[in-house]
Amino acid sequence: MKIYNTLSGQKEEFVSLTPNVVKMYVCGPTVYNLIHVGNARPAVIFDAFRRYLEYRGYSVIYVQNFTDIDDKIIKAANLEGVDPKVIGDRYVAEYFKDACALEIRPATYHPRTTNFIEQIKEFILNLEKKHFAYQRGSDVYFDVSAFPSYGELSHRNPSDMRSGVRVEINENKDDPLDFVLWKGSKVGEPKWESPWGDGRPGWHIECSSMSRTLLGDSFDIHAGGNDLIFPHHEDERAQTEALTGKKWVSYWMHNGMISVKEEKMSKSTGNIFTVREALKIYGKNAIRMYLFSKHYRSPIEFSSERMEEAKSAYSRIARVMEEIEKHVGNDFHVKEDEFIKAQRMKMIEVLDDDFNTPQALSIIFDLVKDVISTGDTEKMKRVKFLVDEWNYFFGFDFKPDRKNIDDLVEFDLKLRNDARSRKDYQQSDEIRKKLEELGIEVMDLTDGTRWRWK
RNA sequence: GGCGACGUAGCCAAGAGGUCAAAGGCGAGGGUCUGCAAAAUCCUUAUUCAUGGGUUCAAAUCCCAUCGUCGCCUCCA
Numbered sequence A: 001m002k003i004y005n006t007l008s009g010q011k012e013e014f015v016s017l018t019p020n021v022v023k024m025y026v027c028g029p030t031v032y033n034l035i036h037v038g039n040a041r042p043a044v045i046f047d048a049f050r051r052y053l054e055y056r057g058y059s060v061i062y063v064q065n066f067t068d069i070d071d072k073i074i075k076a077a078n079l080e081g082v083d084p085k086v087i088g089d090r091y092v093a094e095y096f097k098d099a100c101a102l103e104i105r106p107a108t109y110h111p112r113t114t115n116f117i118e119q120i121k122e123f124i125l126n127l128e129k130k131h132f133a134y135q136r137g138s139d140v141y142f143d144v145s146a147f148p149s150y151g152e153l154s155h156r157n158p159s160d161m162r163s164g165v166r167v168e169i170n171e172n173k174d175d176p177l178d179f180v181l182w183k184g185s186k187v188g189e190p191k192w193e194s195p196w197g198d199g200r201p202g203w204h205i206e207c208s209s210m211s212r213t214l215l216g217d218s219f220d221i222h223a224g225g226n227d228l229i230f231p232h233h234e235d236e237r238a239q240t241e242a243l244t245g246k247k248w249v250s251y252w253m254h255n256g257m258i259s260v261k262e263e264k265m266s267k268s269t270g271n272i273f274t275v276r277e278a279l280k281i282y283g284k285n286a287i288r289m290y291l292f293s294k295h296y297r298s299p300i301e302f303s304s305e306r307m308e309e310a311k312s313a314y315s316r317i318a319r320v321m322e323e324i325e326k327h328v329g330n331d332f333h334v335k336e337d338e339f340i341k342a343q344r345m346k347m348i349e350v351l352d353d354d355f356n357t358p359q360a361l362s363i364i365f366d367l368v369k370d371v372i373s374t375g376d377t378e379k380m381k382r383v384k385f386l387v388d389e390w391n392y393f394f395g396f397d398f399k400p401d402r403k404n405i406d407d408l409v410e411f412d413l414k415l416r417n418d419a420r421s422r423k424d425y426q427q428s429d430e431i432r433k434k435l436e437e438l439g440i441e442v443m444d445l446t447d448g449t450r451w452r453w454k
Numbered sequence B: 001g002g003c004g005a006c007g008u009a010g011c012c013a014a015g016a017g018g019u020c021a022a023a024g025g026c027g028a029g030g031g032u033c034u035g036c037a038a039a040a041u042c043c044u045u046a047u048u049c050a051u052g053g054g055u056u057c058a059a060a061u062c063c064c065a066u067c068g069u070c071g072c073c074u075c076c077a
Helices: A037-055 A071-080 A084-101 A117-129 A158-163 A205-215 A226-244 A275-282 A284-292 A304-328 A338-352 A357-368 A377-394 A405-421 A425-437
Strands: A002-005 A010-013 A021-026 A059-064 A133-136 A139-142 A179-184 A199-201 A219-225 A249-255 A258-260 A440-445 A448-453
Touching: A002 A249, A021 A037, A021 A205, A037 A059, A037 A219, A037 A249, A037 A258, A037 A275, A037 A284, A037 A377, A059 A205, A071 A084, A084 A275, A117 A133, A117 A139, A117 A179, A117 A205, A117 A226, A139 A226, A179 A226, A199 A205, A205 A219, A205 A226, A219 A226, A226 A249, A275 A284, A275 A304, A284 A304, A284 A357, A304 A357, A304 A377, A338 A357, A338 A377, A357 A377, A405 A425, A405 A440, A405 A448, A425 A440
Parallel strands: A021 A059, A021 A219, A219 A249
Antiparallel strands: A002 A010, A133 A139, A139 A179, A179 A199, A440 A448
């Protein structure tokens, strides 16, 4: 299997640190409001990739964090006059609602920053001992100059960055590239006791500390949006490798951004489309199809045209799957013949190549193309078998949406009552009998007709 | 200004030296089917891969330049 590694800038053969086990850390959302479609991309893609790894025989330890202490959370809390924890708890819960609706599987661990304060403090303390950190007032900073390979991940040159650096507001730092590990508390902010005075963790330290606690000093894959490469991941890497002296992450995977009208979808620009809205309008299958239909590293445009297109593409597969089920049912055995092996090999070949989901989808479209019209039930079974097998990582739901069943029953009852008013009791009784067969009990009361499930 | 990515049919999108006169999806047009509609199905829709040079027996794929778009350099998935 090959994975594009941001660190080397090329595709590399994937070899896990421990045979058959993959340890993976994905940067999760800062919980101060509902997640948007841009946030959903890494969540869906890397969860699907993790499932693919499982499909390929790995057991995967998957960590996705929540940043539940940060300026925006504090701001939101102050605005509402509640404790930041209330905001964090609320939006963690909301996140799970969206993730679940998107068919994203929960991670093995979902650590939250505020539960790791002790580990974070210890981390910083050890950096200080090793002279990678210095204190200014109640703040503690990481000394970038002490870490020679700083800039390697984001392919930047520290001295270039210093010369092009924007006006630095913080006079405390020795070097504009240095970043904060621990922030001294200000009035009205949540704080924790520490050797440097009351304060809270800086942004980058949490991922280092939590991943180290849960996955160890070194692990296989670190993933997130490519807007995190610098400074977030660069800084995480610096502080972690400075502390342990070991190579931290083997493979860095970064997804491309989602844009709206040629501008990045971002909470700060405000051009966001929440997952909740998207779910309501297009449904989870269309969203997943949309995300899989372009390679995860490329930027992707979000628009109603794209979403409708994805929805149509999804429906094409779903319809065929439904049709096959009508022909051959659900309960059948398929012999693993050459056809199945060949198709499976094709699928593995493209997904093993840096998770090429667009190509993977084209294999399904090819399979689905004319199975029904040929009337070949053996072929239908094999196609369904394969698509179901691959659905382990695609996570589509091919079951038709039956939410409108109430309306459907009401409509049947209307037809029946039309028949009754014509005194066409043969017709009306036939409808009632059919509904009864389907488990629906019809009752003609003096004030109208009612129905209920038997 | 620095760094990086990208530019493939009406639209979306794979392909990364020969098997490419370039997958797949959406859309559009035509045929079959059909009481009508939908679905399904068949056919058509890039002699060409932003532009200009170069390397090579061979380039959409490698190199250089130009134009254009996006991202990062500040919080961001």
